């Protein structure tokens with residue numbers, strides 16, 4: 001059992017008689033302690049069913065189960081390894097009856113909740129409903145129900161929301177439904193108010209283990225306490241410097257309370273980092289250093305000094321994405337790291353992924369977006385891609401169905417159903433069937449007329465796209481096409497709010513800009529290198545894009561580059577990490593006090609501390625190399641504005657060996673080299 005554990009880790013694994021807290025910095029093997037401790041408990045004779053290990057995400061739970069399986073084999077399937085929420089579901093399915101809940105209750109997702117709230121509050125716009133949702137959720141996380149929320153409401157605004165909350169609670173009871181927050185709040189009520197349920201669970205669970213303890217909220221801590229009772233047989237592992245969910249109610253008070261609530265708490269500190277090189281670790285320590293310390297910590301690495309952290313500057317976001325892709329290509333070309341899964345691009349917010357997705361697609365590098373939706377998975381982009389796919393391949397039936405119904409063009413489901421039957425009978429594609437003579441026999445003339453009109457329109461588009469060259473013409477063509485099909489109107493007709501429709505429409509316009517930019521002529525490459533590209537007409541461009549959209553199917557494959565938000569990257573590691581968009585006002589997020597806002601100086605300081613922790617989490621995901629990039633200009637709405645590097649970059653760089661600027665000249669040479677290679681590969685037959 002001692003294999004692969006240091007003395008302090010071993011101590012944490014072997015201490016099973018009482019409450020244990022492992023408090024240590026990133027990459028020090030906290031999660032490994034949890035996994036090994038599970039194995040140890042089972043080897044010492046504890047029934048796997050009596051162990052509960054709580055992780056922060058479902059993905060982390062799945063990974064932990066895999067590891068446990070590797071250590072102890074089949075027995076691993078009986079261990080309860082899940083998130084607090086999933087544990088809550090289990091408690092409520094088993095014992096929720098005492099709260100009047102049927103075992104087959106349903107769990108509402110965020111959209112369901114918004115819908116019900118809109119209903120309860122007299123159909124306001126989406127933004128207002130979301131704001132109610134946010135407030136109600138915050139109340140629930142503090143353990144308040146509607147009447148308690150009403151009692152503590154401080155103004156009319158809050159009183160109105162408390163009233164809506166009361167109606168909302170009634171609805172949920174009537175629907176036998178619970179929301180996400182209930183999955184924590186209701187089990188707590190269950191354990192607190194019902195001694196027999198509490199005793200049952202306390203006797204069942206021989207040991208409870210919690211990973212990422214610093215990100216639990218107040219209610220989750222209460223659930224933990226109720227589950228372990230007086231004996232307190234649990235192991236919590238965490239790092240106060242990685243608490244990044246304060247905005248969702250997570251509180252470091254949970255760390256402060258532990259030694260008070262459990263006076264016999266054993267605290268174990270781990271000091272060796274097994275993940276990162278010394279240069280990376282130093283950069284991380286420098287960034288987190290200004291934060292007040294809950295517990296003093298030191299962290300060292302024996303993996304060697306390693307490469308200095310690279311600071312990369314870019315002209316704008318597109319350029320930044322090009323540089324990130326160039327870095328991946330160059331590392332793969334010049335080092336032993338060939339697998340795409342060894343690379344991650346991390347950013348603050350979901351919407352930043354887009355540029356990197358586009359650049360990766362252009363370089364034909366498969367990737368996955370974790371912790372958010374891929375730009376190419378957005379409904380509006382899929383709509384457009386369906387049309388492109390149909391121009392390129394008329395026989396693409398799924399694309400046909402999407403295009404013919406987006407926007408609706410008076411061809412109903414019945415007609416399409418009949419067309420489908422006809423096509424499969426004659427083994428034709430839907431498109432081929434349109435012009436088949438005997439279709440007239442099965443469909444009314446009007447229906448087959450509109451179908452054929454659609455077919456002719458698709459062919460016409462295909463023909464026109466082939467004639468379209470050059471960015472300006474391509475843009476005009478695409479805008480005309482969108483107008484012809486009435487796409488903008490379609491968005492406004494189908495979205496709940498004007499704002500949502502406007503966002504989608506902006507995405508569509510940006511996508512069109514991006515596509516037209518790829519159309520023909522000499523393009524001054526975003527990376528600052530002028531490369532002569534093959535002249536492509538719009539149809540050919542659409543073809544590459546449609547081809548690339550099948551890349552998303554390759555996401556299932558393991559060997560892909562990871563794009564992730566910093567929040568979703570917690571607990572994970574990659575040999576090569578790029579932190580992008582490390583600009584002031586992004587990371588840290590906007591810090592200036594807005595005129596007339598109620599944010600106090602103190603809460604701004606707290607916010608900055610959390611931003612610092614977020615940066616610390618990002619840096620410490622890297623094992624071998626880390627690049628941090630920022631842009632001189634950024635897009636704000638449809639405008640470009642000047643931007644500054646994040647203060648964290650300066651703070652990381654306390655010495656020359658920790659951080660180096662990435663020379664642009666070298667990069668230019670590299671890009672030129674790649675362009676040359678690509679050109680000669682294209683010329684060599686079969687290459």
Ligand code: ATP
Pocket residue numbers: 004005006009024025026027028029030031032033239242273274275570571572573620
């Ligand atoms: P984080 O704070 O980011 O969640 P962590 O403290 O949970 O990090 P782990 O993910 O458990 O750290 O471990 C980091 C890396 O170090 C992993 O690759 C793990 O396999 C390795 N590791 C941990 N302990 C040891 C050890 N004693 N010997 C060798 N490698 C180790």
Ligand code: MG
Pocket residue numbers: 030031032211571
């Ligand atoms: Mg961990």
